[in-house]
Amino acid sequence: MIKFRAVFAxxxxxxxxxxxxxxxASPASAAVAASCPSHYLDGRPPEIRNPKLxxxxxxxxxxxxxxxxxxxxxxxxxxxxxxxxxxxxAAQGLDRDNAFHxxxxxxxxxxxxxxxxxxxxxxxxxxxxxxxxxxxxxxxESFSLANMVPQDRDHNRHIWAPIEGAVRKMAKKExxxxxxxxxxxxxxxxxxxxxxxxxxxxxxVVYSPRQKAGAAWFVENRSDAPIQVIPVAELERxxxxxxLPSLNQRQKERMLALPxxxxxxxRY
DNA sequence: CGGCTTCAGCTA
DNA sequence: TAGCTGAAGCCG
Numbered sequence: 001m002i003k004f005r006a007v008f009a010x011x012x013x014x015x016x017x018x019x020x021x022x023x024x025a026s027p028a029s030a031a032v033a034a035s036c037p038s039h040y041l042d043g044r045p046p047e048i049r050n051p052k053l054x055x056x057x058x059x060x061x062x063x064x065x066x067x068x069x070x071x072x073x074x075x076x077x078x079x080x081x082x083x084x085x086x087x088x089x090a091a092q093g094l095d096r097d098n099a100f101h102x103x104x105x106x107x108x109x110x111x112x113x114x115x116x117x118x119x120x121x122x123x124x125x126x127x128x129x130x131x132x133x134x135x136x137x138x139x140x141e142s143f144s145l146a147n148m149v150p151q152d153r154d155h156n157r158h159i160w161a162p163i164e165g166a167v168r169k170m171a172k173k174e175x176x177x178x179x180x181x182x183x184x185x186x187x188x189x190x191x192x193x194x195x196x197x198x199x200x201x202x203x204x205v206v207y208s209p210r211q212k213a214g215a216a217w218f219v220e221n222r223s224d225a226p227i228q229v230i231p232v233a234e235l236e237r238x239x240x241x242x243x244l245p246s247l248n249q250r251q252k253e254r255m256l257a258l259p260x261x262x263x264x265x266x267r268y
Numbered sequence: 269c270g271g272c273t274t275c276a277g278c279t280a
Numbered sequence: 281t282a283g284c285t286g287a288a289g290c291c292g
Binding site for chain 1: 287
Binding site: 092096098118119123124125126129130131153156157158160161162164165 | 273274275276277278
């Protein structure tokens, strides 16, 4: 059983200046105007329950995924995809073309810049993965810094990459999946790279319509972190975000079997 | 066991 | 933007 307390007070304490500065710039109506239902289970995007997380948020739609961006953390709070089998096949026929760029739809005072990440020691880690993108347009969109978080190198390459591969494999088997990926900012010692807050954890929710079941990976943002698999309901409590609002509590407890991810032994 | 894939950073 | 570098899981 996990006993994380969702301590977002520290996040706000670390960023109070930015938070107050950007609050006025984010009308709540923007959230409605820019919803993109096709990326979400039953057309319903996640709902932020922890008010502290809601500061300076704005939804952004991309062709193959939708994000909720935070001007406080200068990252997304989630990135959501409807991942279909044929899309995965198309994506796997496309070579990678790195094109990291700041998100032009975001005001400069809220968005991450390439300079925030440069020589930081952290990877620019995709939330919605490049490897899921079926065409050049979607691929380029996935390289928006609005779809990135500062991620530990080894975590990204040796924990997250195999998880992403497992999700694509599962999507081909299940026919379709809904996938939501994002950061968590827990604890009292959050650090930052430039103006971007470094998440303490990353999560990835997978929901299979065919099995009517879901589950989530939840892993600390460091190398050699243990890979935890938890129910959607538990992740929602940890985050203070209702990720799959069209499901009832019982449905959120119904576990989808996720593939086992192998991990290198720790160096001891 | 070796090639393939996937995640990238850095430099010019 | 192109080119070079690198590690490790996956898979046949």
